[in-house]
Amino acid sequence: MKWIRERDALIAQTLAFVQSVTGKKDDLHPPEVPAAAPAIWVETVAVKTVSVERFTVEIEPPPAAAPPPPPSVMVAPPRTSGDFRTEMQARIANFRRHQERFEREREEYCAATLTRLRAAIRDPSLRPPAEE
Numbered sequence: 001m002k003w004i005r006e007r008d009a010l011i012a013q014t015l016a017f018v019q020s021v022t023g024k025k026d027d028l029h030p031p032e033v034p035a036a037a038p039a040i041w042v043e044t045v046a047v048k049t050v051s052v053e054r055f056t057v058e059i060e061p062p063p064a065a066a067p068p069p070p071p072s073v074m075v076a077p078p079r080t081s082g083d084f085r086t087e088m089q090a091r092i093a094n095f096r097r098h099q100e101r102f103e104r105e106r107e108e109y110c111a112a113t114l115t116r117l118r119a120a121i122r123d124p125s126l127r128p129p130a131e132e
Helices: 002-022 084-122
Strands: none
Touching: none
16 A cells, blocks of 8 residues: 555645645644554655745836838728628629729720821831841
């Protein structure tokens, strides 16, 4: 029954530690060893006194950071009303306007390029010199 002795020794150490920390004797006592079990071991406990000192350290706050630059991408404001259908319709309308603008710009670019090309075909002086 070695584990019983180890358990009793651990309880005795814990009790000695508690008493050393609190500075007073508690009513707790280690369990009595039955008369049938002979006491074979001797336990010694060393108690050390520890003093704790309190001190204050002043820390300078970090330097104030410059405010972040405004975002270059327009972010939709957070939804407050909770009306999902209205928000989706607004987003779809915004997307359609965006796509229409792209299509308009592509057509204008194509028309300008074709105009320059036709002018270069009609007027040979506008053509770049041919490489030899």
